[in-house]
Amino acid sequence: MLYLVYTVGGFAALSWMNAVACVAVVAVSVGRPRFLTCALAILAVPSIAFRTAPRAELFTTFFFAVYLALLWKHRREGQAPLWLLPPIMLAWVNAHSGFSAGIALLGFYAAQELLELCFASRRLEAARRLQSAAPWIVLSVLATAINPWGFGVYRALLAHNKLAEFRALWSASGRRCASRPPPSRARSNFAIRTAVTGGCWPLRVLQW
């Protein structure tokens, strides 16, 4: 897709796409504008801009924000267009390996609702929400198989993780050789990812 954009409009088109993606992530993360939510969004902009650079990870940043917004809306209001989850996952799994974050998010949502079942006062609502979300969650997981490798894409994910470990090891040994202590790229990447994705939670929570 990035190549298609590049073919159509060159670097300029890629840059515009980057800017539009960044704006879209901020808009989706904020949802309905509230003063404090918008202020927090402004603080998060540099991290989001870094993560929506014109590379495949852009799709993960955007889709993660959409997933979080949909699931949170469903949790708060009991109704959200959850039918969007499977088609988004279909695009996501074919765009970037970060789709695993979406699966984790679905698992987290389901676990949260299952925990609510333990409380008698919230059981009915939680059961109703989970019942309406379950088909879309299952379809989303199944949608991950619709890619050139089928479910084999999960094996590729494991290989990718091993590669990341190797890179971290390589980076650490390189540091030792150079005898200077800058933070490893892997670690700083993790910190940035955590800041961006974790930053979305307070943005949504503050919409109470």
Add this chain to the structure above:
Amino acid sequence: MDLFGERTQRIAAWALFGLALAYAFVAALRTVADFRCWMVAGDRPIPRDPS
């Protein structure tokens, strides 16, 4: 004009929302402008790191 009225707060929130979106737009373009990959792709020499 009531500074703490619901309407004022709503206008302020929407103004800040617009500011956030505008900032996101500019910050994204700035990020791309900083990217060295454009230099590589354009077959231009990568500037030396000041450090």
